[in-house]
Amino acid sequence: MSGRLKGLAAVLFAAVVLYAMQHTTPFYSEIISQVPVSGRLGERVDARDFALVAGRVNLARALETESYGSTKTYTTSGVWILVEAVAEAKRESMALTSAEWIGPSGVRYGLSQRLSNVPGMVQTANFEPGLAMPFLMAFEVPENELSGGTLLVSRSLLMPLAEQVRMPVPDLPADRIRSTIAIGPAGGELPWTLEAK
Amino acid sequence: MPELQAGERRRYWLSLAALVVVLPAAVLAHTWGSLTQWWANNGRDPINVERGAAQRYAGAEWRMTGLSVLPIGSTGRSVVLAEFEARIEDPAVLMESPCVVALTDAGGRRWQPRFTVHRIVREQRPEAAEKPNCGGLTPEQVQAGATVKMAETFVVPADVDGLALSLIKPNALPGNLVLR
Numbered sequence: 001m002s003g004r005l006k007g008l009a010a011v012l013f014a015a016v017v018l019y020a021m022q023h024t025t026p027f028y029s030e031i032i033s034q035v036p037v038s039g040r041l042g043e044r045v046d047a048r049d050f051a052l053v054a055g056r057v058n059l060a061r062a063l064e065t066e067s068y069g070s071t072k073t074y075t076t077s078g079v080w081i082l083v084e085a086v087a088e089a090k091r092e093s094m095a096l097t098s099a100e101w102i103g104p105s106g107v108r109y110g111l112s113q114r115l116s117n118v119p120g121m122v123q124t125a126n127f128e129p130g131l132a133m134p135f136l137m138a139f140e141v142p143e144n145e146l147s148g149g150t151l152l153v154s155r156s157l158l159m160p161l162a163e164q165v166r167m168p169v170p171d172l173p174a175d176r177i178r179s180t181i182a183i184g185p186a187g188g189e190l191p192w193t194l195e196a197k
Numbered sequence: 198m199p200e201l202q203a204g205e206r207r208r209y210w211l212s213l214a215a216l217v218v219v220l221p222a223a224v225l226a227h228t229w230g231s232l233t234q235w236w237a238n239n240g241r242d243p244i245n246v247e248r249g250a251a252q253r254y255a256g257a258e259w260r261m262t263g264l265s266v267l268p269i270g271s272t273g274r275s276v277v278l279a280e281f282e283a284r285i286e287d288p289a290v291l292m293e294s295p296c297v298v299a300l301t302d303a304g305g306r307r308w309q310p311r312f313t314v315h316r317i318v319r320e321q322r323p324e325a326a327e328k329p330n331c332g333g334l335t336p337e338q339v340q341a342g343a344t345v346k347m348a349e350t351f352v353v354p355a356d357v358d359g360l361a362l363s364l365i366k367p368n369a370l371p372g373n374l375v376l377r
Contacts, residue, residue, distance in 0.1 A: 093309035129306040130354035
């Protein structure tokens with residue numbers, strides 16, 4: 001009798017374990033999702049494929065660019081976040097094709113494509129091994145998504161198990177929002193100049 | 198609990214041993230297609246070619262003719278100018294697939310060529326600046342028996358060493374020409 005009871009208990013135990021495994025199995029997309037690498041603004045963060053330093057975070061109601069002698073103004077109903085950063089590839093020439101801003105509410109904002117052709121923007125940058133390359137990232141977000149946001153940068157969202165640098169940006173008070181920031185041509189060591197107006 | 202008979206005991210251990218063989222075999226059989234596909238796309242069998250020597254590869258005989266390092270002022274960067282040539286044997290095979298070129302160093306780092314010729318190359322090596330890229334050959338240039346001179350430029354840190362030009366034609370994989 002005790003043998004039968006033991007057998008029954010073993011079957012029940014196996015059923016419970018199988019049920020638990022079935023209901024906790026992660027989706028394939030979760031298994032191959034990006035691997036977070038935490039860092040701080042202003043400090044070097046090393047991912048497997050690249051190293052990144054995100055520096056100053058500029059805020060503006062409008063951005064101005066100059067192209068072939070004419071000035072273009074990009075307004076927004078929210079706020080422009082313009083992040084100055086430097087990155088270098090580690091193993092092979094590469095691009096950084098994914099950057100996101102996660103607001104305090106958890107909403108994700110992708111890179112603005114409105115400035116993707118402006119020199120110095122991450123979309124136009126090619127990162128080479130051993131060569132530090134400065135670049136800009138521009139996001140367009142509502143004003144209430146500024147403070148407490150997080151910057152995410154990765155080589156590509158499509159690469160399984162790629163590393164994603166995550167940098168919290170805790171404090172961005174509204175008094176830092178400029179009316180206009182003009183992005184000018186190369187100045188000194190940087191491929192751009194920024195002028196607040 | 199009754200004692201196991203000798204035959205049952207043998208079958209038990211045989212089954213366990215079979216599991217050790219059968220499980221990996223099943224995994225291998227299941228993933229064989231993916232593995233062969235991955236190897237076809239990513240497999241590399243380096244063919245090292247020393248400076249001045251020629252090597253047949255993908256419908257041509259390839260030879261490195263020069264690898265010049267041109268420092269860019271005091272920026273800590275250099276332009277590497279790789280000059281090489283191909284004596285064409287089979288134009289159809291040569292033009293069948295694109296030319297994937299990279300510069301490698303002793304540490305295994307890989308640099309992709311620049312799309313445009315760097316200013317320093319135009320100033321210091323104007324004749325090389327006029328040479329076509331490996332990926333930019335036209336059918337008119339690719340004639341059987343002809344020798345095509347090509348050049349690629351790269352921007353690298355000034356302190357690199359052990360540089361070599363890696364050249365891949367996907368139709369010749371896993372062969373990977375490494376010109377030193």
